[in-house]
Amino acid sequence: MTRTVEDAREYDVVVLGAGPVGENVVDRVRAAGLSAAIVESELIGGECSYWACMPSKALLRPALARSDARKVAGLRESVYGPLDALEVFAHRDEVVGHWKDAGQVDWLDSVGVRIHRGHGRLLGPRRVGVTGPEGEHHVLTARHAVAVCTGSRAVLPELPGLVGARPWTSREATSADRVPERLIVVGGGVVGVEMATAWQALGSKVTMLVRGGGLLPRMEPFVGEHVAAALTTRGADVRTGVTVSAVVRDGGAGPVTVVLEGGDHVDGDEVLFATGRAPRTEDIGLEKVGLEPGSWLDVDDTLRVTGSDWLYAVGDVNHRALLTHQGKYQARIAGAAIAARAQGTGALDDGSWGAHAATADHSAVPQVVFCDPEAAAVGLSLAEAERAGYRARAVDLDMRQVAGAGLYAQGYRGHARMVVDLDREVVLGASFVGPGIGELVHSATVAVVGEVPIARLWHAVPSYPTLSEAWLRLLESYRG
């Protein structure tokens, strides 16, 4: 039974969801001198800290380090053994704080943010109801703004037998502590590729079932081709152009069979569905403020929900870029915009690249996929640039032409592409695939955001012999 506690509380800003994005919104508004409360139904720190970025990278780091070491003469012979899965899991558990959030609670306390544990729902303009763990109910009022930062959850397709088969989603794939002998991965996006890489390294025989023509379809096609070739060389069965029609698993445990359209089937010990995300907005009271429950929330560049003067939606929930770093960037912008509006400090600086506009969301979103080899991209692919109407040219580079690549790893395989706007002679985007290239993407982000002219980039000299010399080779090719 619901018990209502009659202690209405008022704050300048109320934030729904304490993932990385909600935490950064409250941090920014507190820094600007506003009072703030945050509502969280699970763990402070959100999906990223406990079932996404952090545990997945903890599982992947030993896989990538071992793979790199195996490409270094004099070292490779020492690292031919299997990974110690129990040690890897123990380290992963440490990285996620054993799924306890005391550290993050301390941090919120230290910046003066009031935490309300429970499920939050909008009750009307600037009002949020919180149903706590014991069924108690609080009402929070926001003097200036409510920010919805409730993130996203894994989506399962509607398939016969799927729910009863108890498939892994990203949550189980990042928190499991037993290595399945055979793992079936459905979906060739980022989660599918990263988790296939991690579990293959931990000892699973991996089969990937990919609906489209290749892996990582949002990146340049050569990226997915390199990653698929490497997974296959290490023993994975990567099947593209296949459609799953049913899943069979008696009693939801033991061996599982995935049935494909056309009648073929694949047997495994676990099946991971990495088939995309849905917004966590179906039960947050959107109907009370004229919005559609279960929808992604449309926002302007200040992160304010279309048609509202008090409601913001930041991070995954607005579907602009489902990435922690980009959500935190939005949080910094939203926090500044909320504070400026609350304090009436004059017109907002919300033009392109202004302090109150998340301009980078449109043209400069960086991403590193921690697979083996690593994949990274920022800005527009060639196809995206052409679709957007740019007169664009792609310059390609086989990373073997870079001296630092040969030193980084014997038999280095990788590829880079720079997309140039021929009218302004600036870089619109860059993509890289190859061992160790994750750290290259920030140089590309600076070039894209800064709209640095190619003529000036020519003077940005990369150190010899580093992977960054990819830039020199790309610029040389561009200039002929």
Ligand SMILES: Cc1cc2nc3c(=O)[nH]c(=O)nc-3n(C[C@H](O)[C@H](O)[C@H](O)COP(=O)(O)OP(=O)(O)OC[C@H]3O[C@@H](n4cnc5c(N)ncnc54)[C@H](O)[C@@H]3O)c2cc1C
């Ligand atoms: C397997 C995996 C790996 C990933 N790896 C990376 C990576 O390496 N790098 C990267 O940049 N991104 C990565 N991502 C994406 C990243 O996890 C998300 O972009 C990020 O978590 C979004 O942050 P958020 O704060 O918007 O949402 P979340 O992290 O989802 O946090 C939302 C919070 O809101 C709470 N909440 C929801 N509804 C309510 C409610 N009604 N009341 C109260 N609280 C509520 C939730 O409990 C949760 O704590 C990965 C995602 C997955 C699935």
Ligand SMILES: NC(=O)c1ccc[n+]([C@@H]2O[C@H](COP(=O)([O-])OP(=O)(O)OC[C@H]3O[C@@H](n4cnc5c(N)ncnc54)[C@H](O)[C@@H]3O)[C@@H](O)[C@H]2O)c1
């Ligand atoms: N390193 C990182 O930055 C990182 C790591 C993991 C996740 N993420 C973020 O998390 C988000 C979610 O990742 P994701 O991989 O779940 O989603 P995604 O949208 O990247 O990929 C899902 C894939 O599943 C396919 N798919 C959908 N339904 C299917 C079906 N019924 N059968 C077969 N295939 C199907 C889609 O075609 C798509 O290729 C991404 O947007 C990504 O940005 C980031």
